[in-house]
Amino acid sequence: MTVDARDLPLDDTSTTALAERGLVYRRMANDGAEFDVFLPAVARGFLDEEPTAEQIAESRAALVNRRLTAVTDPHAADPGAPVATIDAWASEVTVDPERVLPMWAISGVTVAPTHRRRGIAAAMLGGELRTAAAAGFPLAGLTVTEATIYGRWGFSPAVFTADWRIDTRRAAWTGPTPTGRLEFVAREQVPERIAALHERVRRAQPGAVPAYPGQWRRVAGLRPGTENALRIRAVVYRDGEVDRGVLVYALADGGDDYTAHELRIHALVADGPDAHAALWRFAIEHDLVATVTASLRPVDDPVRWMISDQRAARVSVTDHGWLRVLxxxxxxxxxxxxxxxxxxxxxxxxxxxxxxxxxxxxxxxxxxxxxxxxxxxxxxxxxxxxxxxxxxxxxxxxxxxxxxxxxxxxxxxxxxxxxxxxxxxxxxxxx
Ligand SMILES: CC(C)(COP(=O)(O)OP(=O)(O)OC[C@H]1O[C@@H](n2cnc3c(N)ncnc32)[C@H](O)[C@@H]1OP(=O)(O)O)[C@@H](O)C(=O)NCCC(=O)NCCS
Incomplete structure (x- = not known):
């Protein structure tokens, strides 16, 4: 299925529903002046700082494939600025190892606090789902900041993930010691190397979704304005000449105790059990570290069976991948x-x-x-x-x-x- 979400028309039902409230439902361009007002509206909706010109330029490249839709208010002081945003693109989700289904991915859902609870989100979500269904997408998907919003439109959690916090003073490594090599790589090399690996891995992993352009730049701290970007480091696990895994992490100091740093895993992508074990071992055995944290890990991550004391790990499971059958x-x-x-x-x-x-x-x-x-x-x-x-x-x-x-x-x-x-x-x- 090769559909460019940007080519599809706006949904008539939502256009009418919003017009009845005196509002305009419209597509926004991925560049130029429209993008310059779209992105700040998204940032405001997510309670972020106002983006700089440099950040807008970075996001323009990251969101280049997206269908950007906004609601504007002709009576507002700035009638061209969105009071609500949503974006969508043609993505995929793996349903079985090596079987993927087209998925209408949705993100950037915001409604300005000045225009909340007037049915704008309802019109925008309905519009996306009708558009996706009419274009033949069997599923829509999203990840959510708030779990109370999307159920009413038929989305529901399908993929759960775990956040880990490991006390490495209690959790001695008892897992395998793979024989491949670990090497540091420069942050600038991370996006290319992790992207190739992730593309292989995600096709074999039910629930997985391809990364969007710019995703790995974000993980590697290469986006302008990333806090503590220079603390981010990356190692690859290599088996012969082939990258089998990438670990991106940052070390945060542990206050007065220099031996108690926290190693925060930003990404651990492994193609096979050797890379998985080697990268976790690197993190858990890292000198001067007392805590290792990781998020978005599989709920049955085998690392549980690779540490001497399972109670040294606090694991909390959350809904993460939401799907909506069409x-x-x-x-x-x-x-x-x-x-x-x-x-x-x-x-x-x-x-x-x-x-x-x-x-x-x-x-x-x-x-x-x-x-x-x-x-x-x-x-x-x-x-x-x-x-x-x-x-x-x-x-x-x-x-x-x-x-x-x-x-x-x-x-x-x-x-x-x-x-x-x-x-x-x-x-x-x-x-
Ligand atoms: C969440 C948000 C998009 C809702 O927009 P909205 O235009 O006010 O929503 P609507 O007026 O269309 O409301 C539709 C329904 O959802 C309900 N609803 C809206 N926000 C909700 C929330 N946060 N939790 C639970 N229900 C919510 C409304 O009560 C309404 O219910 P009803 O149909 O039974 O009356 C908006 O508040 C927002 O932008 N929040 C900040 C950004 C954000 O969290 N985005 C989500 C990213 S995943």
């Missing part, structure tokens, strides 16, 4: 199933985009056939529940216990067994 048969047929399954789903969607009844038949080889069905369904789910269960990171029985899914116990057991993920979904970036 095309039920396309998403159900895209993945493979761990067990044969024959089940009729009824999906309810307040926006009507995914509403319907479908039969899923999965054979012993794991492939599924999905077709519209009639008759009494075995499972009733809201679109958010389906979105959460899709990758196998959330069990149908848990959603049923919470009242989000209705099915009898035998059907739930069959669903849990068939949807179980061979690789736990994870997502290592914000987007």
């Amino acid at each position: 095309d039920v048969p396309a998403v159900l047929a895209a993945r493979t199933y761990a067990r044969p399954l024959s089940v009729v789903f009824a999906v309810e969607d307040p926006l009507g985009l995914a509403t319907g009844v479908w039969r899923l038949e999965a054979g012993a080889a794991g492939a599924a056939h999905v077709a519209a069905a009639v008759g009494e369904p075995d499972v009733r789910a809201d679109v958010g529940a389906l979105s959460s269960a899709l990758l196998g990171g959330v069990r149908w029985s848990a959603l049923a216990a919470a009242g989000r899914v209705r099915a009898d116990a035998a059907v739930l057991a069959a669903l849990d067994a068939a949807f179980a993920a061979a690789v736990t979904p994870t997502l290592d970036i914000w987007y």
